[in-house]
Amino acid sequence: MTRYAIAGLSNRGVASFVRPILGSLGGADTALGYGENAEDYSEHADVVAVVDPDEARVTAFNESLLPPGHAPLAWYAPDDFDRMVDEARPDVVVVASPDHTHAAYVLAALRRDVDVIVEKPMVTTAADAAAVLAAEQASKATVRVTHNLRYTLRHRTIKRLILDGAIGRPTHVSLDYHVDIRHGASFFLRWNRRRELSGGLSVHKSTHHLDLVSWWLDDVPERVFAIGGRHYYGPDSPHRPRDENGAPLTGAALRDNDPYFQAQLGSNTFPDGAAADRVGLFGLSYGHQYPAGQDMYLYDDEIDVEDTYSALVAYRGGIALSYTIDFSSPWEGYRVTINGTHGQIETLHSRLPGGGALPGSDDITYRPLFGEARTIEVATVAGGHEGADPLLRHDLFVGPGRESLDLGLLADSADGARAVATGEAIWRSIATRELVDVEDLLTPPE
Known part of the structure; x- marks a missing residue:
């Protein structure tokens, strides 16, 4: 049986990798429509550890979504990657974290001769891509990219x-x-x-x-x-709502007049302002990545x-x-x-x-x-x-x-x-x- 560590317990990490490997996430499977024909690779694979900066998210997963009888997934912070390899002994690391973190995880795994499956894009820069190619040449491990x-x-x-x-x-x-x-x-x-x-x-x-x-x-x-x-x-969008004096609207007035927001009411595309942590698939909070009080919108200067x-x-x-x-x-x-x-x-x-x-x-x-x-x-x-x-x-x-x-x-x-x-x-x-x-x-x- 192949042992997998998951680097990044993201929506994609859970739905595309952890859930199919474990074969079930209990009642959450039914709620999300996986049904009786859901994939189950538990005879071939197991998840032995999670590397993620959000310990609370991993704890919530262990408390509510593990299949009956499965041991809690061991949590490691990103800086503890090498300790994770020593203790959990994964055969493969699956990288499903935000794009800019891919390179660090892939390179760390290759240094330890651990095979890698990485979500696309493999990395975010050509320089990091070149570093991965060089590291793979020097490693006993290989890299697969999920270009589905x-x-x-x-x-x-x-x-x-x-x-x-x-x-x-x-x-x-x-x-x-x-x-x-x-x-x-x-x-x-x-x-x-x-x-x-x-x-x-x-x-x-x-x-x-x-x-x-x-x-x-x-x-x-x-x-x-x-x-x-x-x-x-971005800030210069022709769709950005403004008042009669040309000043950009904010808060509820912005949403009430924003054509993107109004066209998608009920779709859950837009987070509910900054009032609470965002919640992803299976009811898992994204509080670490998108904490309450951080309102991101379509017309922000940082875009x-x-x-x-x-x-x-x-x-x-x-x-x-x-x-x-x-x-x-x-x-x-x-x-x-x-x-x-x-x-x-x-x-x-x-x-x-x-x-x-x-x-x-x-x-x-x-x-x-x-x-x-x-x-x-x-x-x-x-x-x-x-x-x-x-x-x-x-x-x-x-x-x-x-x-x-x-x-x-x-x-x-x-x-x-x-x-x-x-x-x-x-x-x-x-x-x-x-x-x-x-x-x-x-x-x-x-």
Whole structure:
């Protein structure tokens, strides 16, 4: 049985890793709809320790969410990582903490020759990515990055079409991604809105998409030119409510007149002011990270990341990617077109904030250069991220199956590093208005 330590008892840490490993969280499973078909890897794995700065959150988990008969999870502060390794003896450390802490945990585990599973993005800067690559070379341990978008049925189907030569040699990809007014706003109500904590949204969010395209193409990004900025959020937002004299509104008056807040009443997207600690999944408090009295809002001065990106990415093999993303859209999802010497693959995947999808969404259209187009239907799959998460967890906790090996579904540290460096290249190109070399960012200064 493999022993896991969890670095970061976050919502993702609990829902995506602790709960499936333990097999149950008691009554909380039923309340959150996991049901009888919930994943259970307790025959293959166990959680032996948690590293997290919030001791109260770990205590609350132990008191209310452990499966019957399971010993309390041992808690360690981040500075006690080495002591945790000595005492708990984990085989693998799962890193699911805020992005800016990933590098420290990954490097600490590699120094102790302990394997790592790290949430994407692997780290927040290209310099940290280079440090991880060097540390892995010097370690007996390995790093896996949970780039789960590879695992959705739609994306696996596209990968197989490319591998089968349906469009010949890929030449150009157009990916137009949208994050809706609910999801997009949520990033600016959390730590993600500060570059030093997230790397910016071209790292925190776009690395998912950049990795996906690189995996589809089996190619390496080399150069980036990008344009972008902050158009929806921050102190200069055109949506910021003001009084008749132009002064920004605050408190209840701000919320009463804020179009983002009013559009999402009842969605739990917005924290309830600063009156109380935030509460996450399973009723666990985020009091350490978001203490009462700390009100974060969409128009705060500290917001320093962009909310709109447009980038041109050149790949080693001569392929080009045109990539756009915005974080305040009427709908969520993407349009992607992959062109090749012998045809084209296109798909639209979308959802509206109130449910439903845009017309023509979800199927894949394959258009050979000479011949009739055909539609490839994509079945709806249950499970997180369209069924991707359960497949990824099976590969991680049990072992990769034949399809995973054939398609190269599991992402390693090199994949994670290139995605981070490309995301950083996007925001650096915006800042400098210059072409940025991805490999240069991953090359430590001499």
